[in-house]
Amino acid sequence: MSTPLVSIVVPSYNHAQFLRAGLAAARAQSMPDWEMILIDDGSSDDSVEIARDVASEDDRIQVFVNERNLGTYGTQERARSIARGRYIAVLNSDDLWEPTKLQAQVELLEEHDEACFAYTLGWKIDENGVVDRSDDVHFDWPTTPIQELLPYLLYENRVLASSVLFRADDLRFEPSMRYSGDWVALLGSARRGPAACVPERLTYWRIHSSNTFVRSPNQVHEEIRVRRAIHEDWSTWFVGRIPKEKILRGLGMNVLNLAALEILRGERTAAVGAAISAARILPDKRMAVRRLGACLLPKARERLWPRDETKFEGRTPSLLPLRIP
Structure with missing residues (x-):
């Protein structure tokens, strides 16, 4: 079996209504040299059945099921350990890509050896796939092809998780993270070297009632x-x-x-x-x-926080020390 250029990592959890569209977006990529490692994290809906149905049509897709719930980044780390590609792309199971996304990023990283990862711009979409152009998640961040993103990432993350293509070398996802693991991985990569940016809206971040972005x-x-x-x-x-x-x-x-x-x-x-x-x-x-x-x-x-309604009840959890790789 030949080694793929890109490994697409898909952490899947209870996104059955969106999963087929996301997998179709991956299969529609203009750059066909990829494998997909899809790991279901204990879904109670039809996610596993949908994934296996799609995989039966495309031998580039492998489907695994966790024996216990590992969370998003524990699941991504397991997928990373299986992946064989030179590059690793994350596609959250409710997000979408434009067909040229991977090709544009691979070409940029192949041209710039100094860049540790590449990302694209994108839009938010709702449950029905309607694009929200009223909120530019990238704000005033740089869009130059090669950039030092570390000073920006030190105080916030505006890189869409599903927009990133990492070099596989030295990449690690922190399994203890449930919400911020993409930020931690980006911090580690940006410390090691510059980022590459494809300044096109090639990624769609779906916002809906059950995704983990909701503040808690x-x-x-x-x-x-x-x-x-x-x-x-x-x-x-x-x-x-x-x-x-x-x-x-x-x-x-x-x-x-x-x-x-x-x-x-x-x-x-x-x-x-x-x-x-x-x-x-x-x-x-x-x-x-x-x-x-x-x-x-x-x-x-x-x-x-004049409009925040997050309620903190009971004992404050112990915040274990974290080492950013």
């Missing part, structure tokens, strides 16, 4: 865990190819956001500490001073 206490706690890891790994982010000032701004904005999340979950002392750290790091102190003031004033949550 567990999602907030996991984001805090990642932000703490970024802050605690302070010295590892200063790579010689990126100006120190850009890294400092990314690190400062990270703890600024951490302060707001600590307020959201009712941890004022931790929030104040994070805001003070931001004031020490950011070259321009004004944002940090404003955030510190908001954390200290009464009704801090209402000031920082």
